[in-house]
Amino acid sequence: MSTTIRVLLADDQALVRGALAALLALESDLEVVAEVGRGDEVVERARESRADVCLLDIEMPGADGITAAAAVRDALPGVRTLIVTTFGRPGYLRRALEGGASGFVVKDTPARQLAEAVRRVHAGLRVVDPSLATESLVDGANPLTEREREVLTVALAGGTVAAIAAVVHLSAGTVRNHLSSAIGKTGTSTRAEAARVAQERGWL
Amino acid sequence: MSTTIRVLLADDQALVRGALAALLALESDLEVVAEVGRGDEVVERARESRADVCLLDIEMPGADGITAAAAVRDALPGVRTLIVTTFGRPGYLRRALEGGASGFVVKDTPARQLAEAVRRVHAGLRVVDPSLATESLVDGANPLTEREREVLTVALAGGTVAAIAAVVHLSAGTVRNHLSSAIGKTGTSTRAEAARVAQERGWL
DNA sequence: CCGCAGCCGTGACACCTGTCATGGTCCGGT
DNA sequence: ACCGGACCATGACAGGTGTCACGGCTGCGG
Numbered sequence: 331m332s333t334t335i336r337v338l339l340a341d342d343q344a345l346v347r348g349a350l351a352a353l354l355a356l357e358s359d360l361e362v363v364a365e366v367g368r369g370d371e372v373v374e375r376a377r378e379s380r381a382d383v384c385l386l387d388i389e390m391p392g393a394d395g396i397t398a399a400a401a402v403r404d405a406l407p408g409v410r411t412l413i414v415t416t417f418g419r420p421g422y423l424r425r426a427l428e429g430g431a432s433g434f435v436v437k438d439t440p441a442r443q444l445a446e447a448v449r450r451v452h453a454g455l456r457v458v459d460p461s462l463a464t465e466s467l468v469d470g471a472n473p474l475t476e477r478e479r480e481v482l483t484v485a486l487a488g489g490t491v492a493a494i495a496a497v498v499h500l501s502a503g504t505v506r507n508h509l510s511s512a513i514g515k516t517g518t519s520t521r522a523e524a525a526r527v528a529q530e531r532g533w534l
Numbered sequence: 535m536s537t538t539i540r541v542l543l544a545d546d547q548a549l550v551r552g553a554l555a556a557l558l559a560l561e562s563d564l565e566v567v568a569e570v571g572r573g574d575e576v577v578e579r580a581r582e583s584r585a586d587v588c589l590l591d592i593e594m595p596g597a598d599g600i601t602a603a604a605a606v607r608d609a610l611p612g613v614r615t616l617i618v619t620t621f622g623r624p625g626y627l628r629r630a631l632e633g634g635a636s637g638f639v640v641k642d643t644p645a646r647q648l649a650e651a652v653r654r655v656h657a658g659l660r661v662v663d664p665s666l667a668t669e670s671l672v673d674g675a676n677p678l679t680e681r682e683r684e685v686l687t688v689a690l691a692g693g694t695v696a697a698i699a700a701v702v703h704l705s706a707g708t709v710r711n712h713l714s715s716a717i718g719k720t721g722t723s724t725r726a727e728a729a730r731v732a733q734e735r736g737w738l
Numbered sequence: 739c740c741g742c743a744g745c746c747g748t749g750a751c752a753c754c755t756g757t758c759a760t761g762g763t764c765c766g767g768t
Numbered sequence: 769a770c771c772g773g774a775c776c777a778t779g780a781c782a783g784g785t786g787t788c789a790c791g792g793c794t795g796c797g798g
Contacts, residue, residue, distance in 0.1 A: 343620065348645020349553030352560055416547065441552020477745070488727030490784070504746050510786055520754095521785085522726040523692030679774065695755070708776055714756055724784095725755085739798100746793075754785065764775080 334359055335452045338381035340366040340398065342390045350385070350444075357445045369393030373405045381409060383452050386431075388415040388422060396426050403430030410451045414444070421472055421532020423462050433457035472533045473515050481508045483534050486525045539656045542568040542585035544576050544602065546594045554589070554648075561649045573597030577609045585613060587656050590635075592619040592626060600630050607634030614655045618648070625676055625736025627666050637661035676737045677719045685712040687738050690729045 337360055341347040344367065351362045364379035366372055370392035376384055384402055386395035393401070399411040412433040413426045423434050433451045435444065436459045447457045474482070477498075484494045491509070495502040509521045516524040528534050541564055545551040548571065555566045568583035570576055574596035580588055588606055590599035597605070603615040616637040617630045627638050637655045639648065640663045651661045678686070681702075688698045695713070699706040713725045720728040732738050 343641040344644050345618070345639075345641040345648060346550050346553065348648075349550065349557040352645070353553040353556040356556055414549070435549075437547040437549040440548050441556070444549060444552075475744070488722070488724050488730050490724060492784090501747055503748060506786070507746085507788095510788090513786075518692070519786085520692050520694060526692050681775070705777055707778060710756065711758095711776085714758090717756075723756085741798085742796085744794085744796105746791105748790085748792105750789090751787085752785100753787100754783105756783085757781085759780090760778085762775100762777080765773090766771105767773105768769100768771080 334361045335448060336361055336363045336380060336382045337448060338362075338364040338366065338372065338376050338379060338384045340369065340372050340384065340390065340395065341387040342367050346387075353441055354445060354448070360445060360448060367391075369395060369398040372398040373401050376402060376406055376409055383448050384409060384411045385448070386411055386413050388413060396422065396429050396431070399426060399431040400429040410454075412447060412451045412457065421534075423458070423532075424472075425532070427456075427458075434462065435459055436462065472531075474512060474528065474533050475508075478508045478512045478515075479528075479534060481505055482512050482521075482525050482528050485509065485521050486529065486534070488522065538563055538565045539652060540565055540567045540584060540586045541652060542566075542570065542576070542580050542583060542588045544570040544573065544589065544594065544599065545591040546571050550591075557645055558649060558652070564649060564652060571595075573599060573602040576602040577605050580606060580610055580613055587652050588613060588615045589652070590615055590617050592617060600626065600633050600635070603630060603635040604633040614658075616651060616655045616661065625738075627662070627736070628676070629736070631660075631662075638666065639663055640666065676735075678716060678732065678737050679712075682712045682716045682719075683732075683738060685709055686716050686725075686729050686732050689713065689725050690733060690738070692726065 337354060339347055339350055339362055347365050351365060354360045354362055363381055364375045366375050369390040372384060372386065386398050388395040395413050399413060402409055402411050410432040412435060413431045414435045414437060415422065416437050426434055433447055433456060435447050435457065439459065450457045480498055481494060484497050491502050491505050495505045512528065513519065513521060513524045516527045518524045518527055541558060543551055543554055543566055551569050555569060558564045558566055567585055568579045570579050573594040576588060576590065590602055592599040599617050603617060606613055606615050614636040616639060617635045618639045618641060619626065620641050630638055637651055637660060639651050639661065643663065654661045684702055685698060688701050695706050695709050699709045716732065717723065717725060717728045720731045722728045722731055
């Protein structure tokens with residue numbers, strides 16, 4: 331048991347990564363032992379740097395923070411993960427916790443609280459931003475079915491039904507049915523709106 | 535002429551704001567004298583804190599970084615502004631420089647270079663991320679007309695033509711004409727796609 | 739076995755969209 | 769005065785879109 335907590339930083343923006351490192355360096359009991367810019371390098375670097383806690387952003391190339399957290403849980407059981415992201419997407423929170431993350435913090439929180447969150451996570455506690463916890467319960471689970479998610483994700487690009495159908499290897503009519511169902515579940519009236527709403531709620 | 539450069543930080547995410555402050559505090563010749571979370575508070579706080587350089591994020595409530603930079607130029611002629619944002623949108627760069635910003639840096643750049651950029655801007659030089667400069671010249675100016683921009687911005691939400699027409703106080707037919715024109719200029723085939731592309735290029 | 743839910747597909751229908759032609763107004767430049 | 773360009777509007781048309789009804793398929797639990 332070392333007296334300092336070894337932290338791994340994962341964020342695709344080098345500037346924020348360096349800035350967070352500078353911020354955590356102010357705390358005497360924390361030590362940033364690795365910095366990563368891609369989600370698929372987290373496990374490897376966490377192992378070789380013997381990190382205790384992984385600070386993961388959600389938006390990253392290679393693999394997003396949620397799948398990275400799941401990978402860490404499977405490969406390195408003793409290591410805790412703390413998701414830190416830009417805005418509170420309820421679906422993200424739910425999936426993150428199911429995927430094995432120990433904490434979920436928004437970038438809106440005061441800087442001082444980050445170090446405290448790291449300590450709590452390292453102690454084995456769950457840290458969840460209170461502003462998100464309630465919001466997440468209100469929205470509940472993702473009502474979208476697997477295919478609806480897939481179709482909606484492609485629909486985000488904005489192409490026509492025929493284009494979507496070609497990508498997902500389905501009939502154009504079936505795509506329209508899935509889209510119609512998704513539109514109903516999101517309470518919208520066009521597929522562009524449905525895709526946007528679903529994206530906002532973290533249903534994709 | 536004080537020996538230290540007085541810096542104002544503007545970013546809506548408290549965590550990055552604090553982290554950037556910690557990062558800049560490592561430099562002995564820089565001093566963070568103010569932190570702001572909204573774009574419309576920049577001028578006021580810059581004046582009362584007698585800042586030399588304003589570090590502005592683009593996405594902020596109240597007013598975005600570009601209009602904030604323009605406001606600073608008009609109200610406080612001696613103060614330099616440096617835009618720092620997530621990803622390089624060519625249109626943003628152009629508008630930022632036209633609006634009076636002295637520099638444009640991406641959050642992807644190494645952390646060490648930020649302090650150097652602040653010094654350069656303070657010295658009266660223009661700092662532009664080299665990866666964006668070329669890209670910006672390739673794309674050229676924004677081909678969209680004023681109304682097309684307005685209509686496309688509303689179309690981003692994904693509503694129907696009638697809904698858009700109601701918001702911008704135009705006839706539904708006129709809205710369709712503007713959308714059609716924008717679709718042509720973006721080389722797309724649906725308004726959702728056009729809105730997405732225009733957004734990516736910073737044309738909105 | 740049966741019912742049920744999710745998935746895939748077809749067909750039909752009303753409506754919305756994207757495109758084009760046409761015509762009008764209001765500028766700013768020649 | 770003339771022209772060009774941006775703006776607004778209307779009408780018409782082909783094609784895309786959203787909705788619904790229907791059928792068939794699979795897998796799961798009663």
